[in-house]
Each structure stands twice: as C-alpha cells, then as structure tokens.
Amino acid sequence: MTYSYDKEELESLIKIMEDHDLSALRIENDGTKVELERRGLLGGAKGGGIAIPALANRVANLIDDKKASHEEGALEAQATQDDTILIKSPMVGTFYTSPSPDEDPYVKPGQEVLAGQTLGLIEAMKTMTEITTTQSGIVSEILAANGEQVEYDQPLFRIKLTPDSE
Numbered sequence: 001m002t003y004s005y006d007k008e009e010l011e012s013l014i015k016i017m018e019d020h021d022l023s024a025l026r027i028e029n030d031g032t033k034v035e036l037e038r039r040g041l042l043g044g045a046k047g048g049g050i051a052i053p054a055l056a057n058r059v060a061n062l063i064d065d066k067k068a069s070h071e072e073g074a075l076e077a078q079a080t081q082d083d084t085i086l087i088k089s090p091m092v093g094t095f096y097t098s099p100s101p102d103e104d105p106y107v108k109p110g111q112e113v114l115a116g117q118t119l120g121l122i123e124a125m126k127t128m129t130e131i132t133t134t135q136s137g138i139v140s141e142i143l144a145a146n147g148e149q150v151e152y153d154q155p156l157f158r159i160k161l162t163p164d165s166e
Helices: 007-019 052-079
Strands: 024-029 032-037 084-088 093-096 118-124 127-132 137-142 155-161
Touching (some): 007 032, 084 137, 118 155
Antiparallel strands (some): 093 118, 118 127
C-alpha cells in the first residue's frame, strides 16, 4: 500500500520549512517520497513567491501523478508474460548502455545474452555499477535511454527467456 499525502499535511510540511527557515525537507513514508526545496521563492517576509496553499496543491498533484505512474508500472510488470523478465535498476543514478561514449553498447535488442552478462552501467556518486541479467535470454527491449537519470526499481531491460534459461 502506498501512502498518499493530503493538502493539509503538505501545507504543514511547508509551514515547518518556513517557520524553521529550512532550505530543504525530505520525507519518505511507505515508499512515497516527498522532497521540498526552497530557493528564495517561498517565504512571505523574504519576498513574495508562491502562497503555501497553492504550492501544497501543486505538490499534491505531482505526488498523485507519480503514484499513478508507479501503479501503472507495477501493473505492467505483473502483466508481463511468464517468458519474459524485467531487469530493474538497483539504485538511483545515470544509466549508460556502453562502457564509454566511443564504444559499442553492451547489448542491443534482439541480442542473445547469458546469465550474469553485463547489460549496462549505472553511475552514482562517481561509482559505476554493472547491471547484469539473472537468466539467459534475448534482449527484447531497452527501456531507458543512454545517459538518462533512472530511479530505484525502474525497469531498464526486458529479456525474453530462452527454453534453456530455466
């Protein structure tokens, strides 16, 4: 079950930021993350900006959109046929399809892969982490673009399993 913030809770968080002159606030509750950051546009005494209720509505709408998107992704993963698997990102970072910009990608759609084979990389905090497949199969889709920021658990590859992969 995913927790959802309502307008009053968001207004309360924004008010806490304003009262304590915080520049950022990050909260996670049951998988829902809220990150609020103030860049000189909030705060009544510090120069106009956005009214707290209006900002709370905007943040609530963004959370609802993200929640709907996440639920659609979960349904898609559940709807995946038994003969395919999704390889998901183990972390937040930048996704790369090749070891360096001047080299060929690790894999391409239609290519056969073996269990343990490197499919791509994720860079986080200047550290490269290899993304590997757990089973043999054929790459049917690459679901993230080279150089794209990816989220934790975001699907990166769809692998069609081969009969000998089980």
